[in-house]
Amino acid sequence: MAKAVRSTPPGVVDAAVAAALVWVSLTKAAASYPASGSRRFDALAIALTVAAGAILVLRRRFPLAVMALCAAAVAVYQVRGYWLSLNQISLQLAFFSVASWCGRRWTAAAAIAVFPELLYSNVHVWAGSVFDVCLGTVAQVVVVGLVGDGARRLRENHALMAAYNEQLHRKQRDREKRAVLMERIRIARELHDVTAHHLSVIAVQAGLARYVLDSDAETADQALRTISEVGSEGLAELRRLISLLRPEEDEGMRARADDRPAPGIAQLPVLIERVGLSGTPSRYTVAGHQRPLPAGIELCVYRVVQESLTNVLKHAPGSSVDVRLEYEPEHVRVTVSDTGVHAIPPQRSRTARSAAAQAAEHTGAGVGLTGMRERAALYGGELSAGNNPDGGFEVILTLPLDGAAAEEPNTRNVPLTSS
Template sequence: MLRLHDAARAVISAIASIPPTVADLAIAAAVTWYYLTTATGYYPHSGPRRFDALAVALTLAVGAALVVRRRYPLTVMAGCAALVAVYEARGYWLSLNQIGLQLAFFTVASRRGRLWTAAAAAVAYAELMYGNVHEWVGSTFDICLGTLAWVLAIAIIGDGARRLLESHALMAEYNEQLQRKQRDREQRAVLFERIRIARELHDVTAHHLSVIAVQAGLARYVLNSDLETADQALRTISEVGSEGLAELRRLISLLRPDDDEAGARAAADDRPAPGIAQLPVLIERVGLSGTPSVYTVAGRRRPLPAGIELCVYRVVQESLTNVLKHAPGSSVDVRLEYEPEHIRVTIADAGPHGIPPQRSRTPRSDAAQATGHSGAGVGLTGMRERAALYRGELSTGRKPDGGFEVCLTLPVDSTALDDTPGEQQAPAAAVTDPARLVI
C-alpha cells in the first residue's frame, strides 16, 4: 500500500513539474487528434452536412486556441464559443467540438472571478444545450436539467481549482515572508554577535594597553636608578602584550565566518575564555603597575557557567582599567563573595587622593601619572549591558571618602557547592599583610 502511495506521489510530482505551456500544448494536440480521428472513423453519415475542409479548419482552430488558454482565458473562451457557434450553425456533427468549449469554460472558472465564470457559463450552457437537444434522447426538461447540472459541475470544479491556486499563492507568499524573517533574524544575530565581540575587543585592548602604558612609563622612570624594577616592568609588558595578542586573535577569528579552516585553527590553538581563576593574575599585574591591590574571596566556592565567569572577569578587568586611567596609584580592593543564590564582586578604589602617605611618591605612582590618562571612564555602559545579559545588577558610584566603587551581582544556581568553607584569601605573588592579600 505504501509503495502504491509513493508511486502516486511520484507521478503527481512529475506531472506538476511539467511546464504549463508544454502541458497546454499536449492537451490541445490530444483534443485535436481526438476530434479528427473521431470525425474520420465515426462521423454519422446521416448528418445534415459532411465533415469537409471547413469543419477541419474550425476543429484545428479550436485546438490551436487551447494552447494559450491559461494566459488568455477570456479571449480563448470567446474564440472557442464563436468557432463552435459557426460549427453548429453550419450543420456539422454538433457534439464533436464541445470538449474544447468545456475546457475553455473550465479555464475561465479556474482563472477568473465568479462574475466572469457566470457569464462564461451562460454562453457555454446555450451552445451545449443547442447540441444536446438535437442529440440527447429524453424530454426537453431532462435535457435542460442535465445540461445545467453539467455546466454547474464544471463551474464548481473550476472555482475550487481557482481557490486552491490562490491558497497555494498565499502559502508561497507566507513561506517567503517566513524566510525573509528568518534571514533578518540571522542577520540580527550576526550583528549582535559582532557587537558582543567588539565589546570584548574593547575590554581586552583597553586593559592590556593600559597596563603596557603604565609599565612602560615605570620602566622609563627607573631605567637609570633601578634596573631590576625596569627589567620586571619590561617582562610584564612582554607577557601582557603576548596575552593581549592571543585574545585578539581568538576574537578576531570569530569575525571571519567564511574562513572555516582558519577559524578552526584559531579555536584549536587559542586558550579558553578567561574566568574567575585568572583574577589573581590580573590583579597581580595591576599591582605591579603601582596600584596596591587587595583581593579577597568569601563564601563557599561553586562551579559557575563559563559566561558568568567571563562576565565577572571582564567587569573586574574594566574596573581596574578605569582605575589605571582615572585614579593612578590609588589602592584597589577587589572582593568576590559567593552567596547561596548570587555571586557578588566589588571593586573599590581609594581615589586619587586616597593614596597612603608612605606610598604617595613611589616611582610606580609617578610613572602611572606620567601616562597622562584622564576622564570619567567609558566602560560603565558595557559593564551594565553585560550584567543585564545574565539578569544581574551593576551599581556604581563614588564613596563618601572620595573613592569609586563598582558592585556586580549575578544570580546563580545554589547547587553544586564544593567543600571550601568560610572566607578565603586568593593566592598571589606578594603578600604584605597576613590578614589580606595585597599586591
Template sequence: MLRMHDAAKPLASIPPLVLDLAIAAGVTWLAVAAAVRPHASLVAHAGRHIDAVAVVLIVAMGVALVLRRRFPLSVLGISAALVAVFEAYGYRLGLAQAALLLAMFTVGALRGRPWAALAAGVTYAELLFDHVYSWSGSDTWIYIGTAMWVGAVAIIADGARRLADSRALMTAYKEQEQRKHRDREQRAVLLERIRIARELHDVTAHHLSVIAVQAGVARFVLDKEPDTADQALRAISEVGSEGLAELRRLISLLRPDDDEGARAQTSDPPAPGIAQLPVLIERVGLSGTPSRYTVAGRQRPLPAGKELCVYRVVQESLTNVLKHAPGSSVEVRLEYDVDSVRVTINDTGTHPVSTRRAGIPAAAITQAARHSGSGVGLTGMRERAALYGGELSAGRTPDGGFEVALTLPVDVEMVEVEEGDVAVAAGAEVGVGATAG
C-alpha cells in the first residue's frame, strides 16, 4: 500500500498557482451551487434569498483565494470584509464559509501563531454571527460547535505549519551535510595532491641532483680517467632507473579503480624504507660526498608509512647536502629507542679539500649547487614528520655544518625483530665514501 507522502507526490509536481486556482474554482462552484439550489429559499432560517449580489460576493471570495499563498493576511482581510458585507445584506453563508475557513487555514499554515490566533478570532466571530441565525438547537451548542469547528481548522493549520518548518529544517540540514561532504572531498583531494607533489619533489630532486653530479664527474674525467667516468655513467643509469620506477609507482596511484588489473601486472618495487638507506647513502658517497651510516639500538620493523618518512627525510637531507654543501662529509645516524626512532643527518659544510682528496673535480661537484631548490624541502620534511606525530628540527651546527633531526613515536607493543635477524647490530657503523684519487 502506498504511503501518504508517496500518494501526494503527483500533487507536489503541480505549480502552486495552478493548484490554488483549481481550489478557488472548486470552492466557489460549490458555494454558488449550494446557495442557488431551488429549495434553499424554503428553509425558514435561510435568510435573504440568494440573488446576483450574493453570487458576485461569493465569486469575489473565490477570486481572492487565488493569491492566498502570496498574500495570506491580505486575502484573509478581504475574505472577512466580503463575508461581513454578505452577512450585512442578510444572506446566510452556507458553504461560502469554506472560503473564509480556507483563508484562515492559510494564515495559520504560513504565519506564526499570533497571526493564526487573530485569524481564528475573526473567523470565529463571523461564523458565530451566521450560525446564530442558521443553526437550530441550544445557544450553548452553537458557541461550542462553532469553536470546535474553527479550532479543528486551526489545529490542522498549525500542524501543517510545523510540518513545513520541519521539512525546511531537514532540507537545510541536508544541504549543510552536502556542503560538508563536498568540503571534505575537496580537502581530501587537496591533501592527496599535496602528498603526491611532495613525493614527486623528493624523488625528482634527489635523483636529478645525483645525476647532475655524476654527469659532471663523467664530463671532467672522461679523457683522463675512463674508469671513473664509466662508474659515474653506471651510477647515472642506476639512479635514473630507480627514479623512473618510483615515478611509475606514484603515477599508478592516480590510475582509476578499474585499472587495478593492469596495476597488479607491473613489476615496480614497493615504496622504499629503512632497508634501502645504505644504498642511498652509498650513491651519495660515490658523488663525492664522504658519508657514514650508523645504527644504534635494537632494530625492529616500523609501519610502512614511517619507514617511508625516514627514508624521504634522509633522501631530502642528502639532496640538500649535494646542492648547498658540495664536497662536505655527511653522517647519518639511526637510533632505536623504546618508544621512538630518531635519525640525524649531519654535514660538515663545504670543504674543497675533501673533494680533492676524493678525486672528484670541484667544478663537477658544484654543478648541483647551481640548481638550488624551491625552498620547500624543509617544509615538506616537517609536514611529513607532523603527519606521523613526530618532530623535525633543522639548523646550523657550531662547527659550520648543518643538522637535520627527525624523531618519530613508535608503538611499544610492536613486535621486535630477533637479534639474529638484525642487519646492522646496535652500535655498528657502515662507512661509505668516495675513494681517494
C-alpha cells in the first residue's frame, strides 16, 4: 500500500487532496445549516470555498501564487461574514506548501500574511482571552511553518542522497568500464606475445627446414615436428585468450576453454629448449631458494622471457642466449642476454640468418619493450633493457614479492643447454 502511494504521481495526490478538502468543507457547511456565521452560506460562499480548495491542485508548481490566491479568497470570505473557521485548513495547507517548497524568507513573508486571517477567525471562534488566542495563533503558524520547513529539508536531503548514490553508481560503472578496458588491453598484450613468439618460432623453423631439406633430412624433420608442436600450443593459448572475450551466454564454453592454465615459470625450460632448436644456443639457470609465486608474477616472468627470446630470433638470429632466474628474499629477477650475431662463426651465422629470414620480415612495430615495461609496472616491478658492454643485448626484469609467496627450503641450480 505504501509503495503504491509513493509511486502515485504528485499531481494526482494534490488533485485528490484538493477534491477531498472541498468536499469536506461543503459537507460541513451543509450540515450546519442554518449557517454559524453572521451570513447565510450562499452561492458566493460556495464559490469562495471551492476556489480556496481547488487552487491547491497547483500548490507544488506555484506555491507562492497559490498562497496569494487562497489568502485572497479567505479574506473575501471573512469580510463577507461567512463561517469564519470553515476555510482555515485550505489556508494552512497553502502556507505549508510555501514553507516546504520555498526558502525561509518566503516562509516568513507568508506567515505575516497568514497570521492576521487566522487570528481574526480564532478571536471570533476560540474561547479565552485575546492574549491566549494570539499566543495560540502564533503557535499554530509556527508549528505549520516548522513542519513545512522540515519537509523541505528532508526532501533536499533525499535529493542530495539520490545525487550522491547516482554519483557512486556512475563511478562504479566507470570503474567497471575501466576494468574491462584494462582487461582487454591485457588480453591484447597476451595475444601479441603469444602470436609474435609462436609465429617467430614457426617462421624460423620453417626457414631452417627449407634450408636443410636437401642436405639434412633429420634436421628438417625435427624442425617440422617443432612447427607442429608450437602451432598446436599457440592455437591452444589463442583459444584460451579469445574465450575471455566471449559473451556471458558462452560461459560454459569459456569455462571449458579456461581449463588450460596460464603458462608460468614451470614452462620456461620447454620454451627455452624450443628456441634452442631454432639454431639459437640457449642456457637456462635457476638460482636461489625456489618457492611458489603468485600466478600473475609467474605469467609476467614467462611473457617477458618469451618476448625477449622472440626479439632474439628476430634481431639476432643464431646468437647465444643465457636466461637466468634468481629467487631472492624480497624479489625475483630474470635476466635474458644474448651474445650478438658477431659472436657466431661466419658459416653458422649465415645459416641462422637464412633460417630466420621469414621472422625478420615480420619484426613488428617496436612495441615489445614498451609492453614488457608496462607488464612489469603492473606488478610494481622494473625492467631495464640495453646493449651489453661486450656486445649483444640484455633484458633484466625485477619483480617485488610480498608475504603471499611462501618460501620453501628447495634450493637448486639447474643448467639447461640447447644448441
